[in-house]
Amino acid sequence: MRIIFYTVCCLLFSSCITEYTLDGSEDFEEQYSVNGLIRPGVPASIYIHKVGDLGKMETISDPSKLRVWITWNWEGEEKIDSLQFSVDYFEGDAELKFNTSYHLNVLLPDGKLIKATTNIPSPAPSYDVNLKFPAGFVQLDNITGPFSRFVMTMPDSLIEAKYYESMLLQVEENDVSKFKIQYCRNDDTATLIENLPSNYLPYFLFQNNKGDKLPMILNFDSVKANPFSNRFIFRLSSVSEQYFRYKKSLLQHLDVLSHTSEFDAPMLFFPDIFKELQPVYSNIEGAEGVFAGYNPTDLSVTCNLSGYECI
DSSP: OHHHHHHHHHHHHHHHHHHHOOOTTSOOOOEEEEEEEEOTTSOOEEEEEEEOGGGOEEOOSOGGGOEEEEEEEETTEEEEEEEEEETTEEEOSSOOOSSEEEEEEEEOTTSOEEEEEEEEOOOOOOOOEEEEEEEEEEEOSSOEEEEEEEEEEEOSOOSSOEEEEEEEEEEETTEEEEEEEEOBBOOOHHHHTTTOOOSSBSOEEEEEOTTOOSOEEEEEEESSOOTTTOEEEEEEEEEOHHHHHHHHHHHHHHTOOOOSSSOOGGGTTOOOTTSOOOOOOOOOBTSEEEEEEEEEEEEEEEEOEETTEEO
């Protein structure tokens, strides 16, 4: 009986191998990943890779066989900019402009056309961000001390709904070109209604609803933001819908669990392995990836000093 049992198991195992063995002669359609985040004042840069086994990105052996270009309408005239391969990405010549829609085209060697469309929105309004320090005190196992609050008051909403991304930058070596992103916490409705985590993020996504009349006030808290030893820039970017949905899907894909209002750092970016990951947004027709526009504005941070406090 034992011999018969082993024989049956071997037959079943060998049949499974035969059933799922891939024939190298089969013709699989090549898959591509196309990515480009564009902003005004600089030419477009597009990264293109082949998607190999298990989603692994592979370099293109002969980029000259691909034709990459963008088109747009400027003052009633159709414009075109051909992108040339440089090191590891395709780069254009024309400086991009805001309030403009751009159309990306990638022609593959087999004649297949990959397409995508986005716009670069107008810049966010420029105004000061008020810094309060200390805004409170926190005492946990791994964090103890005062925290700073950055209060951003946005003006009355425009007629159309707009999408935004915000981040706090700590300036290093008194050089605005050298900085690092500070992780913050935000519990305001504008960010919470996006169903995203609020605790210790490098950036926040939010939007103003169409028809809103009241100013929007948001508070961003950081335990590492000390105005007496550091200088800060608050970067507010107006972003396209494609950019907004892409970044939002990234945070949902990471599945951050910290939704509490406390400085609960141990829960930061801890994935729930029992929950299915959300797909990352893509707006590329004929491939995977994202082509999206954004427009960053650096806002000055004001500290109304009173003694040893920013009020």
